[in-house]
Amino acid sequence: xxxxxxxxxxxxxxxxxxxxxxxxxxxxxxxxxxxxxxxxxxxxxxxxxxxxxxxxxxxxxxxxxxxxxxxxxxxxxxxxxxxxxxxxxxxxxxxxxxxxxxxxxxxxxxxxxxxxxxxxxxxxxxxxxxxxxxxxxxxxxxxxxxxxxxxxxxxxxxxxxxxxxxxxxxxxxxxxxxxxxxxxxxxxxxxxxxxxxxxxxxxxxxxxxxxxxxxxxxxxxxxxxxxxxxxxxxxxxxxxxxxxxxxxxxxxxxxxxxxxxxxxxxxxxxxxxxxxxxxxxxxxxxxxxxxxxxxxxxxxxxxxxxxxxxxxxxxxxxxxxxxxxxxxxxxxxxxxxxxxxxxxxxxxxxxxxxxxxxxxxxxxxxxxxxxxxxxxxxxxxxxxxxxxxxxxxxxxxxxxxxxxxxxxxxxxxxxxxxxxxxxxxxxxxxxxxxxxxxxxxxxxxxxx
Numbered sequence: 001x002x003x004x005x006x007x008x009x010x011x012x013x014x015x016x017x018x019x020x021x022x023x024x025x026x027x028x029x030x031x032x033x034x035x036x037x038x039x040x041x042x043x044x045x046x047x048x049x050x051x052x053x054x055x056x057x058x059x060x061x062x063x064x065x066x067x068x069x070x071x072x073x074x075x076x077x078x079x080x081x082x083x084x085x086x087x088x089x090x091x092x093x094x095x096x097x098x099x100x101x102x103x104x105x106x107x108x109x110x111x112x113x114x115x116x117x118x119x120x121x122x123x124x125x126x127x128x129x130x131x132x133x134x135x136x137x138x139x140x141x142x143x144x145x146x147x148x149x150x151x152x153x154x155x156x157x158x159x160x161x162x163x164x165x166x167x168x169x170x171x172x173x174x175x176x177x178x179x180x181x182x183x184x185x186x187x188x189x190x191x192x193x194x195x196x197x198x199x200x201x202x203x204x205x206x207x208x209x210x211x212x213x214x215x216x217x218x219x220x221x222x223x224x225x226x227x228x229x230x231x232x233x234x235x236x237x238x239x240x241x242x243x244x245x246x247x248x249x250x251x252x253x254x255x256x257x258x259x260x261x262x263x264x265x266x267x268x269x270x271x272x273x274x275x276x277x278x279x280x281x282x283x284x285x286x287x288x289x290x291x292x293x294x295x296x297x298x299x300x301x302x303x304x305x306x307x308x309x310x311x312x313x314x315x316x317x318x319x320x321x322x323x324x325x326x327x328x329x330x331x332x333x334x335x336x337x338x339x340x341x342x343x344x345x346x347x348x349x350x351x352x353x354x355x356x357x358x359x360x361x362x363x364x365x366x367x368x369x370x371x372x373x374x375x376x377x378x379x380x381x382x383x384x385x386x387x388x389x390x391x392x393x394x395x396x397x398x399x400x401x402x403x404x405x406x407x408x409x410x411x412x413x414x415x416x417x418x419x420x421x422x423x424x425x426x427x428x429x430x431x432x433x434x435x436x437x438x439x440x441x442x443x444x445x446x447x448x
Contacts, residue, residue: 021153025135025142026161028095031055033329035182039097042074042120044082044089045132053089054082057332060098060116067116075123085358094120094134094145106139107156117145186333189252190300190315197261198304204261205268205307212269222273229270230279232263233295237283240298241291255298264302271299271313277347280317282368284324293321300334303341312342319351324361331355 029035031043036057044053056078061070075092082089096113100106113136121131134145141157180186193201215221239258244251271277283292296318303311319334332355338348354364 021133021135021142021144021147022158022161024093024133025095025137028097028137032057034180034186034333036095036097037099037182037184039095039183040070040074040116040120041095041097042078043093043095044078045091045093046082046087046089048090050091050132053086054078056081060096060113064115067119071116071119071123072126074120075127075129079124079127079129081356089129091130091132092124094124094131095137096135097137099139106141107143109138110136110143110157114145121145180329183333186330187337190297190311190318190334190337192304192308192311193301194304201261201264201302202305202307204265205302205304205310208262208265208269212266216273225270226273226276226279229267229273229276232270233267233280236263236267237288237291237295240294241287245290245294252297252301255294256301259295259298259302261302264299267295268299268303268307268310268314271317272310277313277317278368281320282372284321284365284368289321289325293318293325296321300337309342312338312345312348315341316345316348316351319348320364323351323355324365328355 028041031052032041032055038060040058040060042056044055045051046053056074058070058074061067078092079089094117096117098109098113100109104112117134117136121134124131131146136143136145136157137160138157140160142160143157144153147153192198212225215225236259240255243254243258271280280292283289296314299314300311300318303309303314315334315338319331319338322328322334323331331351335348335352335355338345339352342348354361
């Protein structure tokens, strides 16, 4: 589960008045930019008129034993983050969004989650910030945990308004804010393949690892692999850029068909090198950004089987391009998956923290533009690699060596990571050793 401090939604310049639980429930997708299924969402309110402030999303913990500590952490995070960006919230609105499991009804979901709602209300109250409203949204209906009146909040719940018919929908359309389906739909575009093609891709990754490991471990070979990776990625971006843009999950299959398994494997493994990844992050604006985003999404889908941890690199690059081009909701979804694949991935942690603190991506864009200009002016691959290595060391911290996902019990995908963005880092050299060890283990396995 991954925490997100959302700031998407209609601009502050446009005044919108929401009255009551019904309009709050209908406004949620527009506040987030998507329908946050299986999520706890907390929204800070400021001032006497309840101006919307910071937004925080977390996957609902599966185990009720986790609810109390998670509630405390969420309350602290939202309030502290609001104080850093703006001011202390005057109130908070809580949403619990989850559809019924098989054999379960929506009212049963509401009752099952009632203790979590109470934990959140208590945690916020303990910090002297009241919860103005707590809503459960399930199967097209909503319930209020704060209203005891059955006349307005019946046991069977109230139906949500039809999409596009509310005041918030009209204001969002005027402001150009779009709701891009559910969180599940957005994540599906970035998730590893589970089709028969996944086996072919895994074999390609095994074969590429067996060839690349010895070259990466060699000082000269490592630079050659980096150059080859960036050249191939450039070629794939040009190929994708000349094809129709993929505007939906179904259209992503067109991008998948343009990339051969061996090509995807070579770029995925090459991006495990920090310097190579930092160079790839320079493709962040203009025509390059659109093609790069399509490539990073496609590569994330190719990180199949034991290579799920390798998805952290393309997912974080996808998040960076999304954030750089103004798609903050898309960036946070990609960052959530990156930290789920590898909770210790420093670049994802830093971007996540920067988004949560409301920083301007232009600061990092200027840095990357400067490095690109300096490297082009040097005209020396060796000098550029040294400079890129120094800049990567400045921007990233160290990380401990970790066992590959395929060898580790439980897997990174099953571990909660509510505070991943605030974890301290470690040295780049140790991180590089971790990448080559990871590739080495996979390469050795493929040769056995």
